[in-house]
Amino acid sequence: MYALKLTTETSDTDLIAAVLDGSEAAFGTLVDRYKDRLFRLLSRYCRDQVECEDLAQDVFLKVFRKLDTFQGSSAFFTWLYRIAVNTATDHLARASSRRLRLVEDVVLEINERDHDPDNPAVPAMAAELATVTRRILDKLPEKYRTILILREYEELSYNEISAVLECNLGTVESRLFRARQRFKEALERDHPDLVPARG
């Protein structure tokens, strides 16, 4: 059995080795370390809290099953993100024909949950813009949607995006460029009032 004292400083590599050696506690530490980040990412693909929890659980179970295939050539979180993006897009492809709720409901649900009437953290205009952005994003082809999520919401660098999507830097750059163009075109078409005026 892998004898490891688990602390917040224990490296991912050590935790992974411990999990592979049968340590359940090490896997718990790994989950605790990345669950918030994973939920944040999956929120961009999910309709509600329950769906997000189900997907997160699915992702972590896949991680547990496939952990022995993790090469360690990239950071653990990019490997986790890759599994998460693939799981979420597969899930969306399966669910696309039976979607009942509209995209704006998602952002509204989160905004309502977070809304404090005495101290409004999110001004109405910003919330509307966030809703419109999410609505447009949801209509984009999957590859453009994912790259915008990784860059604009998750603020990953081009190198990190290339590791998550397993493509080269040139592809990241050009795909991001096209994704932003498609986003802008959709904004101009559906919400011309929100399109920034050129100086």
Place this chain on the structure above:
Amino acid sequence: MQLSDNDQRLLQKYRDGELAGSEAEALKARLSNEPGLAAGLAELDELARGFVSGREATFAAPAGFTAGLLAEVRQLPDRIQMAEAEVAGSALVMCRRLLLAAAVLFGLGLCWHAGLFDNGRNETLEADPAEVQREMERLDELVRSRKR
């Protein structure tokens, strides 16, 4: 003023913090001299505002998520069993494919044997050799009579 594709790509990289030091400095100098370029950068910032506003709008892991997950993990077979199951699963899939291919080949063979495929013979008339001989003689006789 419409920016060139190259300038738009440069602005994108600059905004994303992906331009190398010297390139970033050069673009910074251009930005202070070229209003069109500066407007392009402002437009990129503006387009990203909706993302920035929505960054915090996320679902959160509930209390007890890790404990629930670990309970699920305990239900899984151990790693060696999972690996064995995976190998067995792959072998099963391979066997199924081979059987399917064999069945298809066998079916095609049966169809061919039963003459269900067009082998070019369908348009060939078959005749009794004696009848062919008689017809040849008749035609020879006809030619001879014409010559006379």
